[in-house]
Amino acid sequence: MKTDKNIQDKVNQTLDVVESLQQVKVSPFFKDQTLQRLFDKEEEKQTFWSWFTPQLQLAALVCIVAVNVYTITQIKNSVYESSVSTFASDYGLDTSTEDTLFNL
Amino acid sequence: MTETQFIEALKTQSRAAFAKLLHDYEQKVFGTCLSFVPNKEDAEDIAQEVFVEVFNSINKFKGDSKLSTWIYRITTNKCLELIRKRKTKKRFAFLQSLSGDDYTLDKASYFTEINHPGLILEQKEISETLFLAINKLPETQRLVFTLSKIDDKSYKEISEITNKSIGSIESLLFRAKKNLQNILEEFYKSQM
Numbered sequence: 001m002k003t004d005k006n007i008q009d010k011v012n013q014t015l016d017v018v019e020s021l022q023q024v025k026v027s028p029f030f031k032d033q034t035l036q037r038l039f040d041k042e043e044e045k046q047t048f049w050s051w052f053t054p055q056l057q058l059a060a061l062v063c064i065v066a067v068n069v070y071t072i073t074q075i076k077n078s079v080y081e082s083s084v085s086t087f088a089s090d091y092g093l094d095t096s097t098e099d100t101l102f103n104l
Numbered sequence: 105m106t107e108t109q110f111i112e113a114l115k116t117q118s119r120a121a122f123a124k125l126l127h128d129y130e131q132k133v134f135g136t137c138l139s140f141v142p143n144k145e146d147a148e149d150i151a152q153e154v155f156v157e158v159f160n161s162i163n164k165f166k167g168d169s170k171l172s173t174w175i176y177r178i179t180t181n182k183c184l185e186l187i188r189k190r191k192t193k194k195r196f197a198f199l200q201s202l203s204g205d206d207y208t209l210d211k212a213s214y215f216t217e218i219n220h221p222g223l224i225l226e227q228k229e230i231s232e233t234l235f236l237a238i239n240k241l242p243e244t245q246r247l248v249f250t251l252s253k254i255d256d257k258s259y260k261e262i263s264e265i266t267n268k269s270i271g272s273i274e275s276l277l278f279r280a281k282k283n284l285q286n287i288l289e290e291f292y293k294s295q296m
Contacts, residue, residue, distance in 0.1 A: 008289075011285055014233055014237070017231045023135065023222060024135070024220070027148060031123070031127065034156075039119055057171065
């Protein structure tokens with residue numbers, strides 16, 4: 001019986017301990033450290049890409065597409081013609097240089 | 105400056121607005137963190153994470169609740185997240201507590217080293233026992249008990265933070281106290 005009362009007293013004492021918890025002050029450097037963490041990252045991000053505005057991004061994209069289209073059309077024409085003539089001369093099919101009995 | 109104007113200033117991510125936010129809330133957020141995580145360093149880390157989250161998510165804040173409620177919601181979520189993460193790391197202790205007959209309030213299985221500067225020295229051991237006992241409560245009971253008894257929030261504030269009615273807050277608090285009573289009784293019995 002006495003033990004039960006002792007246990008109950010201890011339980012009550014433990015539950016009452018919340019009343020005696022004292023307020024703890026946050027570190028005086030907390031505000032500055034947090035502001036530094038928030039804005040240093042932001043500034044770093046901004047200075048690296050800030051010059052590359054959306055308008056500039058669009059202009060760069062248009063330029064890249066135009067250059068690619070032009071290059072592809074040029075390659076198609078010149079490569080096809082030069083490869084056909086190289087093939088013809090390699091296998092002796094070039095009509096201008098061919099010697100036959102009829103040309104003599 | 106009204107709250108709406110202040111929120112608009114925060115949305116522009118102005119340094120001055122965040123300096124004011126930190127000035128107004130650093131102590132409150134840190135206090136709440138320390139109520140859940142009784143370790144000064146851990147509590148400061150979580151508090152910093154809270155402000156980073158506010159900074160990153162302020163544009164998603166629709167103003168459905170007060171700014172303070174929204175910040176406290178982020179704070180409690182961050183604290184519970186850390187506790188959950190650390191608890192799964194201490195898996196063995198966790199499995200022991202699942203068996204249901206574990207009345208040990210063992211510091212080794214607690215998710216952090218208890219280092220609460222607000223504990224009175226003479227009551228240090230008894231306060232630690234209380235924190236270890238709270239750790240055994242289900243998450244919703246722990247949330248309500250901590251906000252009400254340790255962080256000293258009103259039922260209305262807790263109801264806004266947790267999105268629960270005042271009636272369910274009262275009921276959760278009643279069950280939390282009853283469970284704590286049982287946990288502590290069994291613990292002290294096992295000590296005899």
